[in-house]
Every structure is written in structure tokens, then in C-alpha cells.
Amino acid sequence: MAPKLQLAIYWAAACGGCDVAILDTDEKILDIAEAADIVLWPIAMDFKYEDIYKMEPGSIDVCLFNGAIRTSEQEEIAKALRARSKFMIAFGACAAWGGIPGLANLTNREEIFNTVYQETATTINEEDIRPDTNYPGPEGELHLPRIYDRVWSLDQVVNVDYYVPGCPPTPETIWTAILAIVTGNLPPKGTTIAGIKSLCDTCEREKTEKKITQFKRPFEIIADPKKCLLEQGLICCGPVTRDGCGHRCTNNNMPCRGCYGPSEKVSDQGAKLLNAIASIMDVKDEKSAQELAATWEDPAGTVYRFSLAKSLIYDYKKGGE
Amino acid sequence: MNDKFEPKILGILCNWCSYAGADLAGTSRLRYPANIRIVKVMCSGRVEPTLILKAFQEGADGVLISGCHPGDCHYVDGNIKTLRRTPLVARLLTQIGIEPERFKQVWVSASEGERFGKIVEQMVEDIKKVGPYQKKMGDQLDVVMDEVAASAKEAAAAAEEKGGLNCGS
Numbered sequence: 001m002a003p004k005l006q007l008a009i010y011w012a013a014a015c016g017g018c019d020v021a022i023l024d025t026d027e028k029i030l031d032i033a034e035a036a037d038i039v040l041w042p043i044a045m046d047f048k049y050e051d052i053y054k055m056e057p058g059s060i061d062v063c064l065f066n067g068a069i070r071t072s073e074q075e076e077i078a079k080a081l082r083a084r085s086k087f088m089i090a091f092g093a094c095a096a097w098g099g100i101p102g103l104a105n106l107t108n109r110e111e112i113f114n115t116v117y118q119e120t121a122t123t124i125n126e127e128d129i130r131p132d133t134n135y136p137g138p139e140g141e142l143h144l145p146r147i148y149d150r151v152w153s154l155d156q157v158v159n160v161d162y163y164v165p166g167c168p169p170t171p172e173t174i175w176t177a178i179l180a181i182v183t184g185n186l187p188p189k190g191t192t193i194a195g196i197k198s199l200c201d202t203c204e205r206e207k208t209e210k211k212i213t214q215f216k217r218p219f220e221i222i223a224d225p226k227k228c229l230l231e232q233g234l235i236c237c238g239p240v241t242r243d244g245c246g247h248r249c250t251n252n253n254m255p256c257r258g259c260y261g262p263s264e265k266v267s268d269q270g271a272k273l274l275n276a277i278a279s280i281m282d283v284k285d286e287k288s289a290q291e292l293a294a295t296w297e298d299p300a301g302t303v304y305r306f307s308l309a310k311s312l313i314y315d316y317k318k319g320g321e
Numbered sequence: 322m323n324d325k326f327e328p329k330i331l332g333i334l335c336n337w338c339s340y341a342g343a344d345l346a347g348t349s350r351l352r353y354p355a356n357i358r359i360v361k362v363m364c365s366g367r368v369e370p371t372l373i374l375k376a377f378q379e380g381a382d383g384v385l386i387s388g389c390h391p392g393d394c395h396y397v398d399g400n401i402k403t404l405r406r407t408p409l410v411a412r413l414l415t416q417i418g419i420e421p422e423r424f425k426q427v428w429v430s431a432s433e434g435e436r437f438g439k440i441v442e443q444m445v446e447d448i449k450k451v452g453p454y455q456k457k458m459g460d461q462l463d464v465v466m467d468e469v470a471a472s473a474k475e476a477a478a479a480a481e482e483k484g485g486l487n488c489g490s
Contacts, residue, residue: 267371268370271369271370271371271373271374272369272370274409274410274413275369275370275371278405278406278410279402279406281405283404283405284401285391285404286391286407289405289407289408290408292408293408293409293412296412299413299416300412300413300417303413308417311374311417312371312374312375312378313374313377313378313419
């Protein structure tokens with residue numbers, strides 16, 4: 001029998017949904033356990049960081065890394081795992097493009113701390129205590145990870161071999177990725193393991209000429225399940241989002257949120273979507289364009305819901321350290 | 322330092338009206354700031370937001386987009402697409418931390434060379450007030466702070482060796 005695959009699963013700035021998604025492969029999890037030895041999985045099994053440092057370089061075959069990088073601890077572990085893994089996989093939207101935590105880049109550390117440690121209605125913090133990296137405890141000085149000023153995607157910090165998109169990746173996507181690794185039938189480096197086309201390309205809803213006269217949010221209307229959601233005024237990320245999720249949201253009458261990231265030919269998901277929406281706004285003069293645009297509650301948060309950290313203006317490798 | 326700051330502005334002008342307008346400013350020997358770098362496109366309607374972000378990513382301090390006045394478009398309704406896009410782009414840029422002064426969309430006809438010069442002049446002035454676009458610098462703050470802390474520590478250690486901070490040389 002061939003030696004078992006050495007598999008590491010790690011989470012950084014993530015919600016844990018990606019780890020649950022791995023369990024969501026149902027009985028196939030047994031096949032995964034059959035094919036692979038799990039050498040690290042903090043959410044499910046007990047590991048210490050020393051265990052990682054004891055591993056030899058290249059001793060991990062595949063590392064499924066979920067979550068974005070926003071503390072010095074996450075960066076350190078990402079680098080340690082990269083050095084020991086043959087394949088580093090950005091698993092889920094956060095690792096691939098910053099995901100929901102990436103929206104923190106709309107503001108900065110200072111403002112986030114102000115909100116969390118001072119401004120919220122239920123916070124009483126008279127001494128203005130903030131997170132610190134050094135704490136003189138009774139047992140000696142304690143060192144805590146530092147929170148960065150912005151959120152980074154995994155590939156801005158270390159080299160990434162493959163991307164498995166989704167928030168979280170669907171069991172089918174996970175299984176495709178694992179199968180590709182186990183059988184050694186691997187696509188070129190840098191490939192996103194999902195569809196190539198956009199979600200709209202494979203969407204079966206009825207599409208006619210699109211015209212938006214008013215932006216609506218999903219709770220405001222009950223959408224017609226047969227018609228294109230964009231035509232009904234809902235902002236659907238389908239035109240620019242990668243196919244491969246099985247249309248879970250649109251099949252349930254909800255607009256696509258864009259968690260499979262930009263499709264193959266799209267470099268900046270948000271800007272491209274903004275452009276697509278602008279082109280179907282039903283206005284002909286500047287004043288009505290202003291008025292219609294003002295009814296869209298949160299453009300940046302909608303178009304960049306999962307990919308803000310990889311937006312062109314934020315996309316560069318993390319330097320230093 | 323801000324006195325010496327000369328903003329880099331990327332001008333994206335349509336072939337039919339605005340580029341001709343900028344050309345007129347040149348052939349009439351008007352003086353206007355040399356801060357603008359002009360790229361000619363066939364229509365302002367083809368300037369998608371990705372290009373604007375790309376300009377900022379590559380280090381522009383401002384982006385100016387100019388097309389024919391509504392109704393004068395060579396392609397009938399190309400600039401209608403521009404005017405639909407502009408308010409959304411402006412809001413997106415503000416949200417992602419790019420000051421409103423840095424992005425401007427105007428209409429300049431082929432006969433408005435003088436007006437073009439004034440628009441550029443005004444934009445340069447506005448951008449000088451907000452300073453250089455420092456997204457990258459801001460994000461590298463962690464690194465810079467570490468460097469400063471490290472060099473301070475080093476200096477302190479070196480001074481210690483010489484017998485205190487105020488020992489002279």
C-alpha cells in the first residue's frame with residue numbers, strides 16, 4: 001500500500017465554517033481518513049505549536065489553510081506550515097481573498113479598537129484598556145500576538161499552490177480537490193479548483209433585457225423564482241463570480257453573494273461587478289444617476305463582500321518581518 | 322515636504338471631444354500644470370472601474386476621466402454609460418479610503434481647451450491639499466513601526482555601551 005497522505009488543516013482569521021464543511025463531506029470523510037493521516041487539525045484534535053516546529057520540511061503533503069491573516073501569530077504559523085508542506089492550499093474565501101474578515105480593510109486597526117473597546121453601547125472601559133502585545137503577569141511577562149492594521153489573504157503572505165473557493169467550499173468542491181490530490185491528477189500551480197465560467201453562464205433563470213430602476217435588498221421583496229434576480233433589482237454577484245457551487249443561493253431564490261470569487265477572466269471582482277451593475281441602471285442623465293446610485297446601501301461591502309483584501313488597491317505581497 | 326509634492330494625475334480622455342480639447346489647450350499654447358499624464362481611449366464609456374483602481378494601484382494620486390458632453394457622443398450613448406458609472410465609482414472609492422478629490426469625471430468638448438486647463442489646475446490644487454496617495458505606506462505601518470522600534474533599541478544599546486545616553490561622542 002502506498003504511504004498515506006500527510007494532511008494538515010489549519011485555521012487563521014476564520015469562523016470555523018470551513019472545518020465544518022470538511023466534516024460535511026458526510027461518509028466521504030471516512031474515505032479521506034482512509035487516504036490521509038491528519039497531522040494537524042486544531043479545531044478537532046489536540047495539537048501544540050511545538051509539534052509543527054518539530055516537523056521536517058516537506059513532511060506535510062497537503063496543508064488546507066482556511067482563514068485570512070490578520071495577526072502576527074497567524075502569519076508565523078502560515079510561514080511555518082508553508083515551509084513544511086509540499087502543497088499549500090488556500091481553502092475557502094478568507095484564505096483566498098480575505099473573505100468577510102477582509103472587509104476590515106475598509107477601516108483600520110485604530111478605528112476597530114475604538115469601536116470594540118470604547119464606542120459600543122454595552123462597553124464600559126473607563127481605563128481605556130486595549131489589547132497589548134506584552135503583559136506583565138504574575139507568572140512573568142506574557143506575549144500576545146499583534147493585530148495588523150489590515151487583513152491579508154494567504155497568498156499575500158506565503159506562496160499558495162491551489163485555491164479552493166467558497167464560504168464555505170461545498171462538499172463537492174472539497175471532494176474534487178481531495179480527489180485531485182490523492183490521485184495526483186493535479187492542475188497547473190495557481191489554479192482555482194472549481195468552475196471556469198461565471199455563475200450567470202450556467203444559471204437557468206429566464207434572462208431578458210436588464211434594467212434596474214431601483215436597488216432592492218433581499219428582505220424587501222419576494223423574488224420571482226423564474227426570472228433573473230438582477231432584473232428584479234436585487235444585486236446578484238453572478239456575472240463576475242466563479243461557477244462551481246451548484247447554484248445553492250440562486251436555487252433558493254437568494255442572489256449570489258460572490259463567495260466563489262472572481263471568475264477566470266476577472267481580475268477585480270468588485271470593480272467588475274460595479275461596472276456590470278452600472279451598465280444596467282435605467283437612467284439617462286446625471287441627476288437621476290446620482291439619485292439611483294444613492295439608493296444602493298453599501299456598494300463596496302456588496303461588490304467586495306469576499307474579495308476586498310485582493311482588490312487591486314490592496315493586492316500586494318506583505319513585506320518585511 | 323508638502324510644498325514640493327507634485328501629484329501624478331492620470332487623465333483618461335475620449336478620442337473625439339476631450340482629447341481634441343486637451344490638444345487645443347496645447348496648440349493654443351495655454352499654460353496648465355504638467356501633472357497630468359493623458360491616455361487616449363475611443364470613448365469614456367469604455368473606462369471601467371478596474372482601470373481606475375489599477376491607476377491608483379500603480380501609484381497615481383488622482384484620476385481624471387473626460388468625455389463628450391451628454392448628447393454629443395460620437396457613439397450616441399457611450400457617455401451615458403459613463404454618467405451611470407460615475408456616482409457608483411465615486412462612492413466605491415470613498416468607501417475604500419480614496420478621497421473624493423482624487424477622482425473626477427468631467428465633460429470637455431473639442432473647443433474647450435481653456436476649460437480643460439482650468440479643470441486640471443483645480444484638480445492639482447485639490448490633490449495637493451490631501452497629499453500623496455499613501456495606501457501602501459499606510460499598510461506597511463506595522464513594518465515601519467517595527468523598524469523604528471528596533472533602531473531605537475539598537476541606539477539605546479549602543480549608547481549604553483558608551484556609558485549612558487548623554488555621554489556625547
